[in-house]
Amino acid sequence: MVQFSKRVPADGTDAVGAILAAAADPSVISFAGGLPAPELFPVAEMKKAVDTVFDEHGREAMQYGASRGVTELRELITKRVKEREGIDSKVENVMVTTGSEQVLDLVGKAFIDEGDEVLVEDPTYLCALDVYRSYGAKFVSVPQDDQGLRVDALEEALKNHPKAKLLYTVSNFQNPTGKTMPVDRRKKVAELAAKYDVMVLEDNPYGDIRFEGEHVPAIKAFDTTDHVLYMSTFSKILAPGFRLGWVLGDPKVIDKLTVLKQSTDLHTDQLAQWAVVEFFAQNDINKHVDQISALYGKRKDLMIEGMKKYFPEGVKYTNPEGGMFLWVKVPGVTDTVELFKKCLKEKVAFVPGDPFFAGKPEPGTFRLNYSNMQEDKIEEGLKRLGKALSDAVNENK
Structure with a gap:
């Protein structure tokens, strides 16, 4: 029997890895990753x-x-x-x-x-x-x-x-x-x-x-x-x-x-x-960073517009001034991993909030990334996500 150290997770699972792997399906619009926009790599x-x-x-x-x-x-x-x-x-x-x-x-x-x-x-x-x-x-x-x-x-x-x-x-x-x-x-x-x-x-x-x-x-x-x-x-x-x-x-x-x-x-x-x-x-690094910031800001604004348009009433989300992520809370949802599965059926993905909590997770939370998503896919992805969230909220009423 292989004797692993205590540092290796006892169940041997990689929940986040499994989520990201599922989201890697090319038919899935994924807001799950934390990748920079490759088109801006110099x-x-x-x-x-x-x-x-x-x-x-x-x-x-x-x-x-x-x-x-x-x-x-x-x-x-x-x-x-x-x-x-x-x-x-x-x-x-x-x-x-x-x-x-x-x-x-x-x-x-x-x-x-x-x-x-x-x-x-x-x-x-x-x-x-x-x-x-x-x-x-x-x-x-x-x-x-x-x-x-x-x-x-x-x-x-x-x-x-x-x-x-x-x-x-x-x-x-x-x-x-x-x-x-x-x-x-x-x-x-x-x-x-x-x-x-x-x-x-x-x-x-x-x-x-x-x-x-x-x-x-x-x-x-x-x-x-x-x-x-x-x-x-x-x-x-x-x-x-x-x-x-x-x-x-x-x-x-x-x-x-x-x-x-x-x-x-x-x-x-x-x-x-x-x-x-x-x-x-x-090179002028600040000019390069300004280009990154401008693109991410544009994509974040599209995310906010799409969430206002397609998310059910009561869903809360952050509106960051920079970076690559925003955070969503869906009222009434008790199992975010199950919510992820429902969204995956709609061909859209996020990272469930559970792994981000050191203690008891806050149900109905998840992270969305906007840096690595083409603008023409953001609205369609949020439309799919909004439908899945609406279905989940209605099921929990």
């Missing part, structure tokens, strides 16, 4: 950048490299977070990772022992839950309102759980809800982290993709005690296939994460790192 520009890398840094790009990452890329990151987020940092504050998922894993290894408490938004990013659950974390769910994480509830949770090791939060255009934490709450989170001596992992993969409203500085910008780790990725603004993420924080913490990374994959792909450095040198 293929020609990146090819030119890679050619330059081989011409000017070929041997270096093909050799083993430092676990913390290419110095030039880390310098680029410190400059960008200063300009975009108001974060003062130096190269020693930054480590490049193999995607932002690796940051989640390394932070789990560094901070979580079996039985340790981790505070999370309710709901939150499902892969973070999977990672920290694999290290034996016990979750403390902190509720949200229309402006994201409630700081009053956070302080109450910190009082009631003084041994909590970590707070994980997606501060901008949260996955799955699309909500953004306002600046006063960000300041309070940094204040509470210092007061209760808890580490904060601020995950910001979507922050650059804003198509409405005003930019809000990162929580890390208000951190004066080195209690906040800030992580992000190049996946949403350049190429997810490159698997380039990064984490920024106290050099003492980055040192520990670097040691853990060394035993995981030694270092992140050298060629991909150099390609991003050269791409930034040759």
